[in-house]
Amino acid sequence: MSELIVEGLHASVSGKQVLRGVDLAVASGEIHAVMGPNGSGKSTLSHVIAGRPGYEVTAGRVLLDGTDLLAMAPWERAQAGIFLALQYPVEVPGVSLLDALGEAYEASGRDRSALPRTLVEEAEKTGLDQRFLSRSLNVDLSGGERKRNEVVQLGALRPKIAVLDEVDSGLDVDALRAVARRVAELCRQAGIGILAITHYYRLLAELPVDRVHVLSGGRVVATGGPELALELEKTGYAAYGEDEREPAGGALGGGGRGLPPSRAAGGAPVPVQPGTRGRQPH
Amino acid sequence: MPTLGSPGFNADVVAALPGPAWLRQSRLAAWERFVSSPLPSESEEIWRYSRIDDLDLGRYSPLVPGAAAPGAAEPAAAPGAAAAAGAPGPPPALGQLPPDVEDLLAVVGPGATTLVTRNGGPAAVLNPQPGLQLGPAGEASEERLGNGHGGPGPDIWTVLNAALVVVPWKAHVAAGCVLGAPVVIVHWLDGDGGAYFPHLEVELAEGASAQVLEVVVSADIDALVVPLTTLALGPGASGQFVQVQLLGPRAWQLGNVVSRVGREARLRCMTVALGGDYARARTDSVLEGPGGESELLAGYFGTGTQMHDLRTVQHHAAPQTRSELLFKGVVANQAHSVYSGLIRVEKGARGTNAFQTNRNLVLSEGAHADSVPNLEIEDNDVRCSHASAVGPIDENQLFYLESRGVPTPAAERLIALGFMDDVLERSPLQEIVGWLQQAVAAKLASTGLGTAPGSGGPGAAPGGPGPGSAAVGARSAGLGSGSAGLGSGSAGVGARSAGLGSGGGR
Ligand SMILES: Nc1ncnc2c1ncn2[C@@H]1O[C@H](COP(=O)(O)OP(=O)(O)OP(=O)(O)O)[C@@H](O)[C@H]1O
Ligand SMILES: [Mg+2]
8 A cells, every 4th residue: 555645845947936835645546636727737746746857846745655755866766656657758769668668677676578578468458559669769659659658658567656647638539548447447456546637527537536636826726526527627727717926025825816715615625725835715 | 280200101111012013003102192291180170179180100000911910919819709610700810800790790691701801911702702803902993092082182091091001902793783692891900009001992883782891890909090991883883881990999090981972873881980099980972973872871989088080071973962961979988079071062963962960979977079060062953951969868868768767877878779779770781780789788888887876765676787787788679678787877968069050951
């Protein structure tokens, strides 16, 4: 049983404060969705968890089973059990999936001789053409193929917790179904905890989510069950409008509007606990 | 200016070299020309960034063949490579070649026509094939006097080669003849303090087709190596040529590969530069017949304090010609590389397509690469482009691999080898691609970049590569499996680039 805990996370990139207090926790076997408008900080959150260079964590913690991930190199985080499926998977010319995952296997003491078969099986389950397995990573792959490729890697690596950044975007209907089913299966069978960033309710129609978090203006402004996603699908984020301006005086955050009163009072979608810096409804 | 002033470099030495009358005459004429020409200096554009000012010819002596090379390494000093009786390998007269060269010959196959010379001396041809004449040249040629090409004037070292060549080897393929097996020429050098003038002329008559591999290799000797290779393709001929430079770490090279491509002929020419202390390799390709095509490729990898100095001239002298160049290099440790390339399109060479791409990967803070593309276009009905780049490992690529759990040093290794792959995979001799990849991996392993993973921080996993596991990182072929990794915290990276940028588009 593993747990990823994000606590009061504040982070900036190029001097711009993007995350202003993110709190959430994902445990083995759970599926959480993170939804939110463009630019609200979803990818930033995923990058900070995985350790992508260029981000400065200004406050907060990220723990995996009590271990401070922020003190670790990206590859060490991955070896510790975090997987990130990137929103924009990077082309790595001349390096195949097999080469890359072979090194990852070796670093964790796994037998890489089992990998070719594992990859073929995973590719089958995710519907990725096998010819991509020995080709340069992501080079000349379509958007949808890249997403399937990320899910193949998820299946081959079997992390404790996986952060999937828009693994559903750019997929056709069939691909979406294949990917969502595979992710759900991996969660159920291998106990992988899933944090799925998405814009679309239709992913959640295939993926049985436990919790939905709404990220807006760098904060989790609402958390609820799957019905929250359905509601967002109907009404959009207008009610969660973000306000990115720093308040005069420069304190972190502080500008968020928090939950619309109706929702805060409604009970079903539970507002996140205030108390993280800079999250004061006004 | 390099200094001439060696007792070994004089007309008497030239006159004393053996050979038929025409060859003696041609050497003396070349010698006259050499001594009456100024020696190059770094102030000339074509020698900018080079180390030519450090050249001291007086340190080397042109070896007279037949005489035992002074300080020649004992055969036993060349490791491994037992020439078992009957096994394909070096001719008995040769002794032993280093194991990597033996491996290379093995992948080319036992059927190849092979010639292995030692210190420029005479040698026997193994496996002759019909349609191929391979042996000492029978008459003077223009190229031998450095007259054969345009661009920024011939290179003076081609003239010195003509003056001091012992045996000018020539491979002639008869008209219409398609050779069934590759031709392999190995120049093995092991005399310490020597100056060597390997010389190969490849001539493909009309419609002929051949694959030629030339290997310039030495023991760990102090030596000056001045190779000259000429490739002449008649109308409609098809030539596949690879030169592999595996000189020892103290050797200096001043090399030239000059090609002339005739009407509708097609040349694919690759240089792989791995060895040497200072190793210059100039590639000139003259497209002299309408419809001719050259594909010029190079892969170079410098470590330690090596310097690879590559210059190219794509000279379009006829209409409807095409040249496509891709040179890729890696520098690590304190190594330095220079690439400078010229596309020259003569007036009247309308319909020319000329492309030039040079990319350099800088792996260590102390290493750097210079890249200088140039265009000189006299005709306006042409399509030309050049692109050049110098930089460290791409941060996004590195993060992508790391986010899968690949330790930083292994990720850097994969990316560096992957970077070289796209040029190596285009080798005109496809059968040596795997060997080239291995050679580059061995080179990378020798950098010391990555023999131990950074730390064993909190996430350092068991079974990770340790200092002892610096196996040469051969990558997996297909769905096979690769090998153990290197590790290391490589330092930051600095790159200096002249002429970064790109012109035109493809
Ligand atoms: N390198 C950067 N420099 C400056 N600003 C950045 C940088 N990266 C991200 N940002 C900004 O941070 C904010 C959050 O970006 P992020 O990519 O996390 O959004 P997102 O929620 O993933 O959006 P989307 O739904 O469009 O993927 C945006 O305003 C973005 O412009
Ligand atoms: Mg995003």
